[in-house]
Amino acid sequence: MAVLELFLICLGVGVGAGLLAGALGxxxxxxxxxxxxxxxRGLGFPDDLVAKMAVATSLSTIIVTSISAVRAHHKAGFVRWPVAVRLGVGIVLGAFAGAFIADAMKGELLTRLFGLFAMLIAVQMLLVGRKALDESLPQRVPGTPGLALAGVLIGTGSSIFGIGGGSLTVPFLSWCRLKMQEAVAISSACGLPIAVAGTLGFAVAGWNEQHLPEGALGYVFLPASVGxxxxxxxxxxxxxxxxxxLPSATLKKVFALVLFVLGLKLAFG
Structure with a gap:
């Protein structure tokens, strides 16, 4: 496949990702x-590198998109920075380590794990609604060690699956009984360190890989990332x-069904 053709396809992937991110959050x-x-896979990249490069490239794109989200939430005044910073310390460590954990996995295993993860996200989108917070209940935000540990787990999982962490961070902060606006805002703020640390981790982990295609920085495939x-x-x-x-509720259900089918195919081939 010519570089131009690849670039145009990635422009299309970006359009789809952007539209769904904006419409459905x-x-x-x-x-x-x-x-x-x-x-x-269609480009014929080595089977063991496909999932690792997809995850690493995904994380690299989140660096740019998360900056805008953080600015918007900060401007609205919903980011509780003391909580975000304490989570962020663990997240940086976890996201960097997660890249090396993913590197140690067989590519097929990583693909299957992502498929299962996608299926879980799809089921959550279909079945789980956001419950109104009972503001009479006290918040239960852990101290610094607890938040740092949660950050390590969130960062590790997010880096392995190539996501910004919202599907892990928001439920945790909701369990802490933070308001949904604060949970989403803090999650957005944590997406940036996940993306930066995870991208660096994958770049370092894949630095000496002998079978990477031209244009790769470690496992990060730069032409796809830019597009x-x-x-x-x-x-x-x-x-x-x-x-x-937009009919967001309908779009959400349709996308969840599509995501479930894709996850099924990735997990079970």
């Missing part, structure tokens, strides 16, 4: 990773502005 990694797995970022960022902003006009 999804992290782009849930869209980008499976798309890249199928694309990299996705160029469209995902502006289309996410556009979709967010139009989201009140």
């Amino acid at each position: 999804l992290g782009g990694g849930v869209v980008i990773v499976p798309a890249l797995i199928f694309l990299f 996705i970022v160029l469209t995902s960022f502006p289309f996410a902003r556009l979709s967010a502005r139009l989201s009140h006009r």
Whole structure:
């Protein structure tokens, strides 16, 4: 496949990721990773490298898109920075380590694990609604050691699956009884260190890999990363502005079904 053709396909992947992220509040990694797995397979990349490169490339795109989200939530005043920082310390360690854990896995195992993860996210989207917070209950935010440990677990899982961490961070912060606006805002703030540390980890872990294609920085495939970022960022902003006009509930169900089928295919071939 010519470089131009690859670049155009990745522009399309970015459009899809951006539209779904803006309309449904999804992290782009849930869209980008499976798309890249199928694309990299089609390009004939070595089987053991496909999932690792898809995850690493997905994380690299989140660096750019998360900056805008953090700015927006900070401007709205919903980011509780003391909580975000204490989580972030563990997240950086976990995300960096997660890249090496993923590197140690067989590519087929990593693909299957992502498939199972995608199926779980799809089921959650279909069945789980957001419950209203009972504000009469006290918050139960752990101290610094507890938040750092949670950050390590969130960062590790997010790095392995190539996501910004929202599907892990938001449920944890909801369990801590934070308001949903605060949980989402803190999750967005934590997405940046996940993406940066995870991308660096995958770049280092794959640095001496002998069978990487031209254009790869470790496991990060730069041509795909640039193409996705160029469209995902502006289309996410556009979709967010139009989201009140879109049938979000219906779109969410349709996407969840598609994601479940993709996850099924990745997990069980």
